[in-house]
Amino acid sequence: MIQALIVSMLLAQAPPQEEKKPVFVALVGGDIQTVTQGVMKGGTLLIRNDKIHKIGAVVEIPEEATRIDVRGKRVLPGFVAPYARSLGITPASGKVADALDPYSESIRLALAGGITCAYVEPRGQGKGVFGGEPPPSSPGAVIKMSYGSLEGMLLAEPAGISLAAWVNGSPSERYELRDNLLKARAQLEKERDYDQRRTGNRLKPDEKPPRATGIVETYVKLLKGDVTARIPAPHADDIHRAIDLIQEFHLKAVLTDLVEGWTMAEDIGRARAYALVEPRVKEHAPRNSPRPAGSSIEQAAILRKAGVKFALLPPNAAVGTGGTAGRDLMTLPLEAAFAIRGGLDEKTALEALTITAAEICGVDGRVGSLEEGKDADVVVLDGDPFDYRTFVELTFVNGKLLYEKATSPYFSHLKKAR
């Protein structure tokens, strides 16, 4: 009787939950384009739960693993959209975390395009004219295309902040922006001073750490390099102005909407700024312009020569089935193909779609390349990524297979052209 009681007590103490068995998926026999560690032909990529477990020519595959034969296919890291409009979030204002919409059809479309990760901005509370899109006043975030799952969807927030007012704003708005950056700099000095005195045990009794709120708090993160400044700078004068700010505050910054970036590649390189390049941008130089002006298909190649790191964007940074085909995020690798047409090497082009985009968003430690320990965000392509005939066959996010061309309503009826 007592024994039975003890046994039952023991049983009661032991939590009934058992260790969750890891889930393995093995992609076998594909050409693995790791981006950061070269290409492995006919290798195996083993996923364990949500991470890349092993990559190699010979990988021991656990018996319980799901094996997928990808011989003759390309295995790549999922593409990272360095900016996306209304993708995976509702139009609600506030934090992206509170607007995540994991069942959005836009996510399924992005997955069909091989995108596993995107930088998004919540709807701004700024002044919109006639419903026009106001400049976002709240920071952007990086989200995963984890369809159906809120868990693991938010990758980084805040990840970026638009400093559009510096280029497009009125003089007073520009003054305010710089003033807030100065406040953030002072705040950062206070924080460093506090930390130093804390480690030296020189704090006053009951001294509290200095706190910043609102935009200054975000700008402090910006000055620390934890958040990337996004500055639209289409033309040479905008680029000059942006570079002034970047250099004054040593910002981690990315120049967006570039048209004349190719005319100032060296300056952008010296400022250590990143770039978002839209290879298909077209704009005539003004008549009789005294300097190089207008757009150039060589922009990406020229920036590369100047050592500028960049990611790529399509003319329309959204996903959808409307509009002109091939001009949005559903065919992001084709933007790289246009950059290659303008003289860019394929290696840099692939980096621009993956690891550099991740670096700009500050998430390159987690995504953007196929490396052991990184997130299992993987795409399988049926051909060369830069070939217009190539389709995404499989898309994995956080180790879960979330897109299969064979069963997708979008592309299952299309056969690959030879």
Place this chain on the structure above:
Amino acid sequence: VSPTLLLALLALQAPSAEPEGEIVALRGLRILTVARGDIAVGTILIQGRKILEVGSDVKIPSGARILDRKGRVAFPGVLHPLSRMGMLDGSPSGPNLRQLAYDGFDPLSDALAVAARSGVTTVAILPSGSGFTGRGAILKPTGGSRDQQIFEKAGFVRIVLQSGTAAKEALRQALESGRKAIEAQKKTPTAKPDEKTLAVVQFLKGELPAIVEASTPGELLHFWQLMDGFAEFHPRILLAAPPDAYRAVSELGSRHAQVLLRPTLALAPFTRERINTAVELEKAGARVALAPYNDNREALEGLFFRVGELVKFGLPRETALRALTLTPAEMLGIQKRVGSIEAGKDADLLLLSGDPLSSQSRLEEVFVNGHRVFPGE
């Protein structure tokens, strides 16, 4: 003395017994009881507000008024769990913890008469707003004063989920206030939650069910994540499904969710493939009640037809009929009074010319609380 009469006498002696009334016998019916199967030819005895007896060999007491309804089909009155009929609250926006739908209800609304003659005999009316919007009432469209029609003044709470930081924060704070009130009550049992937090307390304790509405299935994931922070409570949650609820079928199923669904067939995006969400949800482990998609005449009168369509595309007939009556009654905790044709329950009955799900059947008579409300006398 017949056993039926004895039973009736016993019932009369019970403290909550209705005043003695005339016994009415509906004879010759095919009875779909919903709770206990179908009776091919049977009789329903009604006394006062209640059903006295149901069966194929019911002895009709002498003195009973006999209504011959040979060939008619009897079905329990339909429960509409997501209604705004008769609400004159001016549609306030935002959260309102202490709001009662009862206070905004117009008992003379024409919509109630339309509901009654469409076969809807129990209605849950929702307070408006977003976030935690207060408590809803449950009524029967019998005509008469507010208190004659409403039988649960505060029968459930309503939560309308919204995307965005401000809305989520407001809901979290409302729940937090309920938790604080419950903890205070544990320390000092005499402490009573104030009127403002009472509804939240009743929700968290599971004393009242909550109708939780989401405009997108993604909001459900946010809601469950929020409720994980209140895991010590076991509230009764009824989820009013968003239009594309089929996307969240596996989540709803694995959580054995109670779902209030509009009876429509969805289309898989970018295809012409029909999705019968009700079937998918039931298969996955969720429980489905069906609600008219609107309060208007078309939605109410067309309800059986739409439900018939769900049956045509795979929903088991028994499940479908139950989903209009007993299932939502159980979800709202009023199954002792309504939802099926059983002795002791309220005499809320529909008499049809044929099977309820046949498009050729006509609704001929509606009884609520034992009174015929349609057609009028």
